[in-house]
Amino acid sequence: MKLLKELVDIVTRQRVEKVNIIDIKELEDQQSQYAKFYNALRTGDLKSDQDAAAFFYDSDTSDDRYRKLKSRFKKRLLNYLFFLDINKSSYSDYHHASHTSYKNLLLCRILKANGARFSFEKLAKQTLTQAQKYNLNSTIVPLTSDLLTHYSLRGRLKEYNQTRKIHEEAKKELDAEYQAERYMEDTIVHVMRSLSYTKLAPIAKESTKNLQALAAEYPHNYRVQYLRYYTQAIYYQIIFDFPKLIDTCNAAEAFYENNPTFYQKSHLGQFSLMRMVALLNLRDTENGLKAIKKSLKYFAEGNNNWLLTMESYFLLAMQAQRYTLASDIFLQAVNHQKFKYTSDIRKEKWRIFHAYLHYIFDVEKLDKRLLKNKYIPNFNATQFLNNTAHASKDKSGWNMAIITLQIQYLLKNHELDAVFDKMDALNIYAYRYLNKKENARAYTYIKMLQSAEKKSFIHKYAEQDTREQHQSLFTATDLYSAEWEILPYEVMWEHALQFMKEAEEMAGVV
Numbered sequence: 001m002k003l004l005k006e007l008v009d010i011v012t013r014q015r016v017e018k019v020n021i022i023d024i025k026e027l028e029d030q031q032s033q034y035a036k037f038y039n040a041l042r043t044g045d046l047k048s049d050q051d052a053a054a055f056f057y058d059s060d061t062s063d064d065r066y067r068k069l070k071s072r073f074k075k076r077l078l079n080y081l082f083f084l085d086i087n088k089s090s091y092s093d094y095h096h097a098s099h100t101s102y103k104n105l106l107l108c109r110i111l112k113a114n115g116a117r118f119s120f121e122k123l124a125k126q127t128l129t130q131a132q133k134y135n136l137n138s139t140i141v142p143l144t145s146d147l148l149t150h151y152s153l154r155g156r157l158k159e160y161n162q163t164r165k166i167h168e169e170a171k172k173e174l175d176a177e178y179q180a181e182r183y184m185e186d187t188i189v190h191v192m193r194s195l196s197y198t199k200l201a202p203i204a205k206e207s208t209k210n211l212q213a214l215a216a217e218y219p220h221n222y223r224v225q226y227l228r229y230y231t232q233a234i235y236y237q238i239i240f241d242f243p244k245l246i247d248t249c250n251a252a253e254a255f256y257e258n259n260p261t262f263y264q265k266s267h268l269g270q271f272s273l274m275r276m277v278a279l280l281n282l283r284d285t286e287n288g289l290k291a292i293k294k295s296l297k298y299f300a301e302g303n304n305n306w307l308l309t310m311e312s313y314f315l316l317a318m319q320a321q322r323y324t325l326a327s328d329i330f331l332q333a334v335n336h337q338k339f340k341y342t343s344d345i346r347k348e349k350w351r352i353f354h355a356y357l358h359y360i361f362d363v364e365k366l367d368k369r370l371l372k373n374k375y376i377p378n379f380n381a382t383q384f385l386n387n388t389a390h391a392s393k394d395k396s397g398w399n400m401a402i403i404t405l406q407i408q409y410l411l412k413n414h415e416l417d418a419v420f421d422k423m424d425a426l427n428i429y430a431y432r433y434l435n436k437k438e439n440a441r442a443y444t445y446i447k448m449l450q451s452a453e454k455k456s457f458i459h460k461y462a463e464q465d466t467r468e469q470h471q472s473l474f475t476a477t478d479l480y481s482a483e484w485e486i487l488p489y490e491v492m493w494e495h496a497l498q499f500m501k502e503a504e505e506m507a508g509v510v
Contacts, residue, residue, distance in 0.1 A: 044341050053066040108120055108127065124146065124147050137171075173218065176224055183210045183211045187208075190203055200238055201235075205235060208232045226252070229252035230267075233274045242277075243278075248271075249272070252268075272295035272309070273312075275295075280312055289320065292309065292312060323364060323366065327371060333350065347376075355402075355405060385406055385418070408492060430442075444469050444473055448469050448493060459500035466493070
């Protein structure tokens with residue numbers, strides 16, 4: 001009862017007449033400006049302040065009416081953050097405990113500042129017990145610091161000494177977590193700056209080495225262990241060591257299995273995405289297709305990471321030459337109601353996937369009516385062939401995917417003059433962006449096309465001159481370009497040879 005009395009005293013002294021939050025009933029009111037603002041943002045109808053000002057007042061952003069509406073709307077949204085529902089099944093016990101402890105830490109400080117000593121101590125001790133269970137040192141350290149002040153002012157030596165021991169141990173662990181974060185960020189900051197491989201690899205190696213040492217010193221600290229596995233996985237991606245990348249992802253997954261208290265879908269999802277990158281580049285379709293279904297469970301349908309996983313699923317199916325499965329995956333992704341909100345870059349990828357599906361369905365004589373969908377228009381081969389890929393480093397891989405498919409279509413249509421033109425564009429991309437080692441498969445495939453070009457795409461000579469290179473494709477691996485090798489180059493080449501042969505038969509060439 002004492003706790004309730006203190007709370008009532010605080011609320012009585014400092015209550016506001018009305019709590020300004022976004023109320024559910026208000027969102028259902030079609031006349032409410034806040035409801036209109038909320039729903040327009042949620043559906044993506046408003047992209048900028050200018051859009052919003054024009055939508056509400058047919059004016060620009062300098063309009064005081066819009067600025068006042070935006071300010072009040074933002075305040076209501078911020079206030080609502082204290083009432084988020086964290087009891088949903090998508091939240092782990094760890095996430096629930098973390099959110100609750102941060103909120104309770106703020107409440108404890110409000111209680112302490114308002115002289116509610118009994119309520120402060122009771123809530124602080126309750127929060128501390130939960131924070132210790134989940135190793136939440138970023139809450140334990142400030143919370144115990146406040147409790148130490150509380151106990152010292154009351155001469156409670158026993159509680160003071162017990163709490164000081166907890167505080168010092170947690171502070172040591174928290175310092176290790178901060179150090180681990182700095183080691184990880186030492187690598188990430190250069191990854192985000194797209195530093196060259198030769199400069200980035202030693203930085204990532206040093207960060208990984210430091211984190212491995214820290215993880216050995218703090219084997220039970222969840223945060224240190226997570227950052228160690230995460231940075232190590234990034235390092236193996238950077239140096240293209242995909243077997244070790246898979247081992248790291250497996251080790252991280254085992255850590256969570258052995259420590260279920262710290263289970264988090266989002267982190268397991270990160271490692272599953274990295275594992276997919278490795279399996280794709282190793283062309284391990286059997287294990288990839290087995291692993292992908294488990295990976296999909298980590299993400300809510302329709303969100304960005306789910307769609308990213310579906311990209312890997314699609315590519316694995318195409319690599320495995322399971323084209324009807326690939327079409328099913330394609331339709332599941334692009335027909336999802338959230339697909340229309342995805343980025344233009346990601347939509348462009350799925351448009352390219354769509355083009356490849358139409359191509360392979362045509363070659364394999366499958367029913368192309370199965371490819372109709374909600375958000376990507378019907379494929380037009382003529383329009384696709386007339387598209388010009390624009391050179392840029394960030395999309396060079398996708399340009400490679402586009403041009404090679406255009407060449408396949410032109411060979412299929414027996415339009416050799418147009419093929420020679422496209423080969424010029426392909427040669428430019430190869431010269432500017434492809435590395436013989438890192439893009440070995442793509443590089444080999446282009447060399448095969450160049451050899452065929454020199455022989456005027458005559459089947460007999462093209463087949464003879466590229467036989468050895470063709471065989472090498474079955475064992476070659478690219479270091480990092482599997483995401484834009486949508487159809488295996490071996491398959492593409494077999495098609496190309498068949499198209500050359502058909503052209504000669506139609507022309508009466510023996």
